[in-house]
Structure formats: C-alpha cells, structure tokens
Amino acid sequence: MVDVQLTQLSKHYGDNAGVYDVDLVVPDGSFVTLLGPSGCGKTTTLRSIAGLEEPDGGSIRIGDRTVVDVAKRVFVQPERRKVGMVFQSYALWPHMTVAQNIAYPLKRRGASRSEVDAEVGLILDLVNLSTQRDRSVAALSGGQQQRVALARAMVGHPVLTLFDEPLSNLDVKLRVRMRNEIRALHDRVGMTSVYVTHDQEEALALSDLVVVMNQGRIQQVGSPQDIYERPANAFVADFVGYENRLPSGKVAGVGKGEIFVRAAAMSLDELPGMVKVASGTVLDGTYLGTAYEYRVKTADGILTGRVPARGADGAIYATGDTVSVYVDPARAVVLPADAFPGAQAIEASDPTAADAVEIEEPATPRVSSTERATKPATKGK
C-alpha cells in the first residue's frame, strides 16, 4: 500500500480533451474515484498514473518513487510501476486460459513456478473462480470475465490498483453486485485503489474520496457526502443532480449567492419547515412510484418539484394548474455567484434554458418523455 501524489499534472491534446494542472493526493489504503462526464480528463489522469500516457507537464509519485517528472525527464515504463489495472474491455487475452491470464503478471515479474501456482490458487479462491481455472476466458460470462480481470490486476500484490470504468459493460443488476465485490476485495486485501467512472451513484457507493473533474480540471475533492450534499460549484451541483437553480435571496434564511435545490427538496405542497419561493403553472408531470414530479413554469424559470404519491389514485395536478412552489431551506445549497469555474458548462447543459424555448407552444403539453415512466397529469380525486 502506498499513497499517490500528482503535482501539476498536464497532458495536452489538440482538441481541449486533455488534463490541466491536476494536483491530487491519493491517501495510502484509500479508495479514490475520479468522476466526471466523458472527455473530462479522468481516464487520461488514470492512464498517466499507469504509465500508458506520457504527460507533458508535472510529476507523479507512487509511494516514495517518482514515476513521472517531466521537468527532470523522468518517465518510468508501465511495466516497472508495479500497478495493477482493470480495463474497460477487461482486456483478457483470448489465447490463454483463466489461470494463464492470471499467472501472466507473476511470471513477467519473475516468480517461480511454485509461487505462481500458489498465488493463482489463492486469488482464484478470492474471486470465486477456482472451478474455472483451466477454461478459456472466451467461454466465461461477463461477470466471470470481470472477476478474472480483477484477479489479474490484483495478483502479486501491486502497490496500487487502477480501474478504468470496469463495470460499464455489465447490466444494472450485475453492476451493483460487482461494485460491492470490488469494494469488499479492496478492504480485505488492503490496497490503494483509483477508480474512474462517469456514474455518480457508483462513485458515491464505492469511494472514500470522490474527485469530480470537468474539462481537464478538478472541480471538487471530498467525501461522497461532501460531494452530494455540499457541491463546491455549479458544475458539481448540476452533475450530482441539483435540478433547480434560484437567484440569490429567493429563499429566506440562507446566505447570499445562487441557490441550488434538488427536486426532492422542493414541493408543490406546503410541508413543515418549508418556505414558499415561487408560483406558476404546471407544464407536465411524471409518475416516479413514490412521488409525482412536476415541472412548473415560474418567473424564475422552470422549477422541478415533487409531491408524495397518494396510493393508486393518479396524478394530483394537471397541466395548466396554478401552483405554489416550496423549498426546504435546510437542504438548499448556496454558492457565491462568482465562484463557478464550470459556469459556462452548466449554461450549455442547463435543461431549463432549452425548455424556455419550448413553452412558447402551449398547445402541446409535454407529458411524455419516453425515458421516464410517465402518465398524463390528470387531476384524480
């Protein structure tokens, strides 16, 4: 187990997809996740740690060994960094059996035959693949292939294990199970892990520390709770699902600055402890099972709030109904207006900005969007 330190790490590409001045410390024995949209630089950062990319600025230290220092022209080849890596495609060699795949790193690092056999046996037990030992990897299921990839990355006790979106090819159910297995292995073996994903749920569930990245720069480093409840800027707030954005001063009792509220903390009914922030007309409603989610057109733009579902009775509000919108001040996040490194990004991806155009045609109520389980917003008594 080692700590990892990135200092002013930079890698430039022609099309802005690089990494700029990344400073990061991965503590010894921790599970750190790099989270962000595609092209944010998280994979480039991970591959730079592995030695698969050559940075053009900054340095990387793994334990007490400097593996990259651009200024001093240090670049340690990937095969000499003693890291294990799990790839997005699993990258299992199809011409080798399960055992041969796993034995490969041991053999390359000069282990004796008996050591190899012992280690491979141990790790196969650990990932529950002892019975698959001599099968061809092509004959395995997706989950089993994933386990072989894990075993190969961890065999021989690398100082550091890297994961490049390893679960993105699995179906939802298997993904959750493998996620739990990965974390359990991390704890049992006691290793340092760096994990790349674009799935915030995965990041929150797995990590000791989440690093949110955008456009090649770190936006926030914090515990999963920090990231979820206390986003540092507008980009992070948007990325972790704060749907609503209100101008400064709209919610009484919170500090100065732009206000971000999740739909779950915004209601169309006045609940205890909530304050009214706006009124408007219902655009459409979506049935979520435990609640209805409504989009309301207000003077401050479109706001999304929820109302608990009441049995099987159908929707509570209909398109065009006049409603009031309430917010729980305790769950509102206030960000100083001038502290948004990712401000332009959110402008472009802001759903309310696009929708503002759409409501020019009131004749077509937006009731259905196929991704969501929807139901016409009819008033049911």
Added chain:
Amino acid sequence: MCTDVQNKEVAIDMSLQRRGMRKPQGMTIVTWVLLAVLACLTIYPTITLFLGAFHDGSPFSPNPKWSLQSFATAYGSSSSLQTIGDSIILALVTAIVGTSVGFLFAWVSARTAVPLRQILTPVMVITVALPSLFNAMSWSVLGNENAGLVNQAWRALSGATTPLIDIYSWPGLLLVSLIKPVAVGYLLLLGPARGLSRTLEEASVLAGTGRIRTMFRVTAPALAPTILAVGILNLIVGLEAFDVPALIAIPARIPLLSTAIYKSINDQVVPDYPSASAYAIGICFVVLLLVWVRWRLVATRSYATVTGKAREQRPWHLGGWSWIFTVAIVLFTVLALLLPLAQLILGSFEPVFGSLKNLTGGNYTTVLTSTDAIGAISRSVFIGIGGGFLAMVFTLGINYIVRHAARRFSARLLDAATWLPAALPGIVLGLALSWAYLAVPFLRPLYGSPTMLILALMVAGFPIAARASEGGLVQIHGELEEASRTSGANRIGTIGRIVLPLIAPSFMAGWLLTALYVAGRLDVPILLSTQSNQLAIVTVYELYSNGRAGEAAAVFCLLLVGFVIMTAVLAAIALVARLIVGRAAAHAQELPPADPATRDLPTLIRSETRG
C-alpha cells in the same frame, strides 16, 4: 517495502533517459531505421528512374549527357498521344464497368437469396489468386479467330462462317481486362455491403420502392465513398496492367503505355532506357495523383451509415430477378474461370495449337526435359513464399509503429512509403530497380539474382501485405497490449507473447495471399530475371510469345500445381505454428468481430472458407 530496489530502478530509469533512451525516442529510432531501409528499396529506385529519363544512353554510361530528348521521343508524336488516350480509355472502362459489376455481385452475395450466390466468394478468391497471365493466355487461345474453342463451338452450333469473337480487338481486350477488376471489386465491397444496416433498405421498401430500385437508390449511394475508393484502385490497376495488354493489345495493335515501356527496352536493338523512363514517369505521375485522391477519399471516412454491428440479416428474395443474377453468376464463373482453365489444361495436351486431335503428354515431356521448367517453378514457389514472408514481416513492423506512434510525422511517412510501390506499375518498378542496381558498381552483380528478385517482389507485395497486416492488427484491442504492459511485460515481451500469437491467423492468410500475388506477377520480373534465374511465369510468357503455346500451357499447369504446393506448405506452417503457440490460433477467432467496413481481405477469406 524494498525501497532500495525501487531507488535503483529510478536511478537506472533516469540514467537511461539522459542517454536519450526514452520510450518514444526508441520508437522513433526504429521508425527512422525502417524508413531508411524503405528508402533504399523504393524511393531510391524511383529517383534513379527519374534521373534516368534525363540521361542520354544506358545506365552504364560513365559520362551521361543530360537531355530532354527522351520526353520528346515518348510524348512528341501523334502516335504517343494515341497511346496515352488508349491507356486511359482501357483503364476507365475496366474500372467503371468492373467496379459496378463487382458491386452488383457483392450485393447479390451479401444481401439476397439469389440461387448460386454461395459460389461467388470462392470463384472471386480463385480469380484474384490466379496470375493475370492465366486469363490473358487462355483467352487469347479461346478467342482466336480461327482455332479458338469458343469460335469453333460457335461455328459448329450455328453453322456460321464468321467467328463469334476476335480476341485481338478492343472488345476482346476489354472482356479479358474486366475479369480481375470485377473480382477485386467484389472482394473489397463484400464487407461494406454486409455491414450496411438493413433498416436503410427496409425504410426505402416501406416507402414504396422496389428492391432492385432500392439497391440503386439507397444501397449504392450509401456505399458511394467506398465504391469510389475501390473504383480508383481499379483505375490504378488498369493503368498499370501489363500482362493482359502484352498478350492481347500488342497483337491487336492497340498501343498502351505499359507495353510501350516494355517495347522500348525489349524490342530495340539497343534498349532505349530514357524513353522507357519517360513513359514510366507519365504513368507514375497519374497514378500518384489517383493514389492521393483515393487517400483523401478514404481519410474522410464517410461511413456514417455503415454500422459496426454485423447482425444476421435475412436475405432478400428478388423474384424473377433472381434468375437473371443466377445466369450472371454462371456466366462469370464460366468466362473467368472454367473456360480458361479448360482451355489451359486441354492446350497443354495439344500437339498442334488449337487442334483437339491426338492429345498427348508430349508438351510435358518437352518442357520437363529440354527446359528448366521445374527449376523455374520451384524458384517461383520459393520466391513467392520468401518474398511474401518478408513483405508481411516488414509491413507488420511498419503498421505496428504507425499504430503506436500515430501522431508522429515519421510514422506517417512510413505508412506512405508502403503505398509507393502501388504507385509504380510493376513494369516501372522492374525498370526502376534495374536502374538502381545497375548504376551502383557493387550492386551490379545482384542484377538478375534470386536475392534481387526476392527484394523486388517483396517491394511489389508491400501494398497488399500492408493492408493484410493492418487488418490483422486493427482487430487486436489496444487494451490487450496495455494490460500486458501494466502486468510487467515490456514492449518486446508484449509483442512476442500477446500480439504475435493473436495475429498469427491473419498473418498466415496475408502471407498466402501475398505469396500467390507475388509469384503470379509477370510485370516485375520480366525485366529483372535472366535466363539462368528465370521465374516460371516469365518462362510461360516467353514460350508463348515464341509460338510454343502448348508448352507454355504445360508449364502453366505445372505452375498451378506449384501454387497448390505453396498453399499446402503455408497451411502446414500454420498448423505447426498453431501447435507451438497452443490455443492461440484457435481462440483468436473468438475475438470480437471487427467493423465489417474495415474488415480485411484475409479475414474475409478465412471467415468465408470456414462457413
């Protein structure tokens, strides 16, 4: 942990780096070495060729006089304008018609339920693998005005006194010249035709368009960039073609550039190298232009409609059209393969050319006793296997570097250099190499030697070998190599343990393809091989041009046996390799299928022949 060791490693790393041994620089050094070798093999001969055109006299002359006389001779007369015009007409017609017919067959094979479509791929593969001299020679006998089988059958059946076809004419030349472009077009367009999403066509049919019209209105336009790229390739091949023109255009008195080059050297008392070079430069220039256009076309990659997923697609039934296409398939098979093959085999037993009476094995006895036929055939097989192997190894190295250093200028240059031989017609390549070797005193002894022939044919095989090895490498996911690096293997170890075992099946298929291609080429060795070191294909040509058609056919039949042996030898090597690398070859086929649009020819053949 073991910090001492780690510190030492850092120290070693740093000292290596100070000596400029960092990874990308290591790659760059290999790149430049390869470039230098390529330069000697392809660029240097090209330069001597250009210089030669401005010389006055032969490459031996110690005090060359510089002049533009050769260009005046080559391009200055009205007959030379006709030469250029005829070359362009031949190339254009064969490219347009050949590519269109090839595409139609590819469409039939990939997307319809036309009866007999299953035989298309084997027929086309064999057509491409057979030397062009095969069709040229067989057809010039088949279509002979008086004695040709076709005309004899025609007279017997119809009672007519005039022949059905005279092969020594424009229609005859076009007919024979079309066979290869159709097969090449078919094989290169089959993958893209398969990969095209059926939904595009179904949408068109639902909109009320018939299936045949859908093919013209939707399928063909959707694949237009690919078809155009293949068409330009056929145009280049058409401009460079030598074998068919040599046997048919010369007797038909149709002047063409490639035969003009050959004639300036072989039919003059004193070989007129400068004029030959001047003609060659003309072809080179046009071909380079076309290569560039094709490059641009392929680089834009307008394959948006071709999806990566080759789903199982239900073939279309075409109703009455089916029979028309079936007849077309049969007609092509008969004209391109069965008739010429029958003629060749029959001809090898005919004591008198064109006469079916008194068939004997006399021709075989003659060629086996009085000529060095067996020697020539074994040389051909050896040089095919050797040249093919070298070409594959060389281009595999180049493609590996191009793949791993994609953004480096030298890598691009390397990639371009593998295309250069494609820009040089075979006859020009032979000429350029003669210049190159004759001009340097210590290389002069190599002229005509097997070493030189292997080198020349290796260079001639570059374009096809490069595409084959490229296709093999593309199928290996980059992460398979990276996983090996992070597992502690260095670059060389990764190549040996991961890349080579996985690429082995593609490599073998590419090797066979290149070996057959190289051993069947007449245009390159015709100026290079000497009497003592003749290749079988040149023997065939010389026997035939000296009026000994029966003996030529006999040698050709023996050469075909040699090709079968060559295939068997390579299959045996593949088998041994498979035993050595264990399960590699077997399992590599379980790799995820590559994008059908980029699927390479060897893979295509492998998958076709497997099922």
